[in-house]
Amino acid sequence: MNSISIRQTFFDFFESKSHFIEKSAPMVVKNDPTLMFTNAGMNQFKDIFLGNSPAKNPRVANTQKCLRVSGKHNDLEEVGHDTYHHTMFEMLGNWSFGDYFKKEAIAWAWELLTEVYKIDSKSLYVTVFEGSREENLEPDDEAREYWKQFVPEERILYGSKKDNFWEMGDTGPCGPCSEIHVDIRSYEEKNKIPGQQLVNTDHPLVIEIWNLVFIQFNRLSNGSLQPLKAKHVDTGMGFERLCMVLQGKLSNYDTDIFQPYIRKLSELTGKTYGKNEEADIAMRVISDHLRAVSFAIADGELPSNNKAGYVIRRILRRAVRYGYTFLDFREPFIHELVPVMVENMGAFFPELPAQKELIMRVIAEEEGTFLKTLATGITKFENYIRNNPENKIIEGSFAFELFDTYGFPVDLTQLMAREKGFTVDMQGFESGMKQQKERSRAAATMETQDWIELNPGNMETIFLGYESLQAEVKPLRYRKVTSKGKTFYQLVLDKTPFYAESGGQVGDRGTLKSGEITLRILDTQKENNLSVHIVDKIPGQWPDSFIATVDENKRKLTENNHSATHLMHSALRKVLGTHVQQKGSLVDEKRLRFDFSHFAKVTPEEIEKIEQLVNERIRANIQQEEHRELSMEDAQQMGAIALFGEKYGEKVRVIAFDKDYSAELCGGTHVHSTGQIGLFKIVSEGAIAAGIRRIEAVTGRVAEDFVNGKIHTLNQVREILKNPKDIVKALQQLQDENETLNKQIHQLQKAQAGSMIDKLKSRVQKIGNLNFITVKLGIDPQMAKDLAFEMKKQMDNLFLVIGHHADGKAGITLMISDNLVNEKQFHAGNIIRELASEIEGGGGGQPHFATAGGKNVDGLDKAIEKAIEFVKK
């Protein structure tokens, strides 16, 4: 059975058990401060488990693209070294939200594995939770009883809290789980050691295949467990592992999911998979990471230098490094595997073929820059070796510096060190690493307390903000959050006119009032589907309700920019082409920022065209059309633009301004008619990554100010130039004139210096073989310096002392010919320090040239006398 039909069979099976087949949520998580990437199938249903949203379907099944590279689940460094760790993988799952529980979940799992997929039931083992005294929990005998109907008791094992009690995080929904393990060893091996002994021992051929989680508790922040009213089932089965088992392979990488990449890599390198362990690891690493990175880019997360984007960059770089070290790649190569991936997964994940070119470009660009970084690291390393040839040990601090500052992986440093007969002080490296981690942790502590219930209410806050900016609202619950010594409160209301930040539009600000009490809402944020109002203080006594008022000015200005973003998005697609896709958007009261895929600089002519189109639509004063509660199909029928990497519900909202011109799926707030926007003006255009451009623009009053500012500057220039007819020509002339004048000055100075040189030459005193000159001039230090160097060129055996003064400051410049320095051991720097005391200053320099400066101009004569005395001695 190939992987495509294995996936389909899973869906068909659960559909037959009345499950709704949900789409995979994007791999990149938005609106959840605790999570950067989807790392488990349950992420997209988190709100249902937390009781923030009602379940739309009580039974759901899906495959979810997951990424485990940060936080609690971090498998990155394992990938490639064994046959079953992955960064990106698919998680198949079935879900019950307060519907069926242990009995059905267990029966169906068994049925699917043994009767549909036909796995030999004798090689399957199951585990159940053994209970925990510290938590005061009994063993999960309920699950055990159900299993006994299918599985002989000797293959039902008890598991510890670590393996068989699943928790989402430090707090939140949790419960016992029951795992199904499969033993795919050979007959002989099985006879030698019974599978029971190898369950949960990290044996690569006795592996967990499916985890059935029975969510029945809520973990509070004080650590105690609270039973849930509605119990849920959350299961997860690793798709890649399942394919391995069903295809009779011993490694995930031998399945038809990964083999195409490995074949392509063999072709590119001429190396055969399975011949050399290191090359094999590299090929596994690359085929795994390619998938992770490609999906991330397709979901709109580009490699960058911080946050989620940085995680993506690191994954890609790990792949490049393995290719560099073990497959001898010196040129970008990973991007060449993208077409293979599109061919293999494109049918089920349409975001891949749709963005193939972008993915390839971005990866190729990243590969190129990292290969460059490696080259700088190598130079740095070689310099170190050259400067420290004898100790044969690379200090930990240097290895850490290479790693920390130049991104040079430490295992590569070790490898190169070995080639030069050096070793790396790993202890020193680790201690640097430890310090770094401690610093970061200390800086990022955030403490969130439990919710405190004020009033019972609905699960999801009702948003009133599309129609009204003021409403009477009831506080439902709040909690205290402390972050870096600052304390604030998150407040949930039954309904709200406040827009919570999402879709690029910033959250609303405003006030909550009740009698004497006024709470300022500093921001409104979204945590998954929950609208959270941020307040800096809470009242001693909570009133039953507040009058909530949104800061209207800020909201209106923001709406201008948001609607203008839609108009511009359409204009971009008209002017540049339909390959333009939104890759990021930020809309606040000051400006709009829009990132989109496009492969060339947007020319000034195109910018002008875009502005024209948008302003035309503004002047047409088009009425906003809002369609709420549309099905996805109807929305697409309308031609509404949807974004990749955005999670949409069953019902979507479409905002259109003349639906043939602009229609977009959007939850944001907008102007009633485009005329309100006033003026639209693009302020900047530039690249932010390979294939991605960013435009910033302003609207309304801000746009007027921007244009007026430009005009004002121009007027000022005009005025300075005395109102010429052609301002550009006038400036050009001015510049030319400036150039000729500068040349003239230069020549004059030369001439002047010439006459001064003559003057100096005429003052030569022969003292021994010395050509001794002293002079006092009203020139600045720079000129004195020029003069001194010119004299040095023209006269041998020179000992020149120039006392100079300008702007009330005194200075001495001393020049001695090189031969005198050598013969008589003169040191101008030392001599001048003596002289400088006379002008109440300090100085210094090299043996042949030195300068000094001071406050006392009257002391110059004395300083010169001192010089004469010195020379005469």
Add this chain to the structure above:
RNA sequence: GGGGAAUUAGCUCAGUUGGCUAGAGCGCUUGGCUGGCAGCCAAGAGGUCAUCGGUUCGAAUCCGAUAUUCUCCA
């Protein structure tokens, strides 16, 4: 969010503890030579040493801030 670093000619980069009035290679311009694949020789142009401020007799070099980029940690 926290740390470390980088920014010098059109490009790639040197510039050692502050001081020989900012250098190299490639590219560019001009002239000369040359029947040859990166031709050779000579001369020349090109730099507010990222920006702003400070310390100093003197700053590309030291200190601070800003911007941009790289990099590690969370």
